[in-house]
Amino acid sequence: xxxxxxxxxxxxxKRLIRFLEELKYYYEIANNKQEFDALTNTHNFDIYILxxxxxxxxxxxxxxxxxxxxxxxxxxFQTAYEEYALKAFEIGAIDYLLKPFSxxxxxxxxxxxxxYKKQEKSIKFLTKNGDEAYLLKPEDIVYIQADLNExxxxxxxxxxxxxxxxxxxENFLTTPNFFRIHRSYIINxxxxxxxxxxxxxxxxxxxxxxxxxxxxxxxxxxxxREFIDN
Numbered sequence: 163x164x165x166x167x168x169x170x171x172x173x174x175x176k177r178l179i180r181f182l183e184e185l186k187y188y189y190e191i192a193n194n195k196q197e198f199d200a201l202t203n204t205h206n207f208d209i210y211i212l213x214x215x216x217x218x219x220x221x222x223x224x225x226x227x228x229x230x231x232x233x234x235x236x237x238x239f240q241t242a243y244e245e246y247a248l249k250a251f252e253i254g255a256i257d258y259l260l261k262p263f264s265x266x267x268x269x270x271x272x273x274x275x276x277x278y279k280k281q282e283k284s285i286k287f288l289t290k291n292g293d294e295a296y297l298l299k300p301e302d303i304v305y306i307q308a309d310l311n312e313x314x315x316x317x318x319x320x321x322x323x324x325x326x327x328x329x330x331x332e333n334f335l336t337t338p339n340f341f342r343i344h345r346s347y348i349i350n351x352x353x354x355x356x357x358x359x360x361x362x363x364x365x366x367x368x369x370x371x372x373x374x375x376x377x378x379x380x381x382x383x384x385x386x387r388e389f390i391d392n
Contacts, residue, residue, distance in 0.1 A: 163187060163188070163208040163209055163272065163275070163276060164188050164189075164190075164205065164206065164207045164208050164209070165182065165187055165188065165189040165190075165207065165208070165209045165210075165211060165272075166189070166190050166191075166192060166198070166201060166202070166205075166207040166209070166210050166211070167179075167182075167189055167190070167191050167192070167211045167212075168191075168192040168193075168198055168210070168211075168212050168213065168216070168221070168224065169211075169212070169213035169216070169240065170193075170213060170216045170217060170218075171213065174213065174240065174261065175191060177262070178211065178240070178268070179191070181265045181268050182268075184265060185265065185268070185269055185272070187272070190205065190207070194218055195218050195219050195224075198224070202231075207235065208234075208235070208236060208275065208279070209235075209236045209237075209238060209256075209272065209275050210224075210225070210228055210235060210236070210237045210238070211237075211238045211239075211240060212224055212225060212237060212238070212239055212240070213239075213240055213241060214239055214241040214243065214246050214250070215241065215243065221239055221241070222246070222249060222250065222253060225237045225239075225250075225253050225254070225255060226253060229253070229254055229338045233337060233338065233339050233352070234279075234337075236256040236275035236278065236279075237253075237254065237255045237256060238255065238256055238257045238258075238259060238271045238272075238275070239255050239257075239258045239259065240259045240261060240263065241258070241259075241260065241261060242260070242261045244260055246258075254336075254337075254338045256271065256274055256275050256278065257270075257271035257274055257275075259271060286298065286299055287299075287300075287315065287324055288324075289315055289322035289323055289324045290322060290323050290324075291320070291321060291322040291323060294322075296322050298315060298317065298322070300335060300337070300340070300350075301350075301352070302315075302317045302318075303315050303316070303317060303350050304316045304317055304318060304349075304350055304353045304369050304371070304372055304374075305347055305348065305349045305350060305353075305369070305374075305376055306328060306331055306347065306348040306349075307328075307346060307347055308327070308328035308345070308346040308347070309323070311325070311327060312324060312325050312326070312327075313326055313327070313328050313331055316372070316374065318371040318372055328342075328345075328346065328347075328348065331348060332348060335348065338351075339351045339352045341386060341389065342382065343365070343367070343376065343378035343379070343382035343383070343385075343386055344376070344377070344378050344379045344382045345379065345382075347376050347378075347382075349367055349369075349376055353369045353370050353371070354367055354368070354369060354370075355368050355369055355370045356368045360377065362380050363380060363383055363384070364377055364378050364379065364380055364383050365377070365378045365382075365383045365386060366378075
């Protein structure tokens with residue numbers, strides 16, 4: 163696992179470096195946004211360990227930028243301020259370490275990312291449509307539609323059924339590209355081609371490779387706009 167650290171506190175960086183070297187992980191350090199951009203332009207990192215309160219750019223803002231450019235990245239926040247925990251997880255952080263944390267705490271956070279990475283590689287859904295069965299990966303899914311106690315998976319090739327509730331799928335598909343925009347729909351943002359605002363501020367989503375469109379609820383549109391703004 164390749165790790166990139168960004169923190170404006172020298173003591174915090176030294177402590178983290180000591181832990182990572184003892185745990186034998188490869189790491190790089192960015193002291194500012196310019197160094198961060200230079201490193202991410204030349205290296206692929208698996209995990210980003212970020213402070214939240216930094217003078218040039220907050221860790222929360224930086225995490226949003228990371229996820230926009232790398233859907234497979236994992237972010238771990240390290241901070242002295244507990245009140246940011248909820249926001250950190252809303253953005254999509256894998257963990258939140260409250261300073262001062264131990265080497266064991268850090269290892270647990272990294273292990274969580276490793277576990278998720280292995281799980282993501284192995285995720286497949288066995289779906290059905292009549293007598294036909296399909297083995298789908300999450301990246302095959304354009305959107306998911308609730309259908310009583312099942313869900314319908316829409317791919318570029320058609321529809322198939324999976325015997326889980328949409329709430330189960332929301333809990334399972336935790337990567338930032340899957341977004342629930344309606345009580346009956348989860349969409350894959352990677353497939354969104356364009357959007358149109360409708361009455362009551364709802365949003366209609368149009369996708370690449372298919373002619374379908376999906377309309378959000380009013381509340382779903384509000385949450386989506388907040389997600390994009392952040």
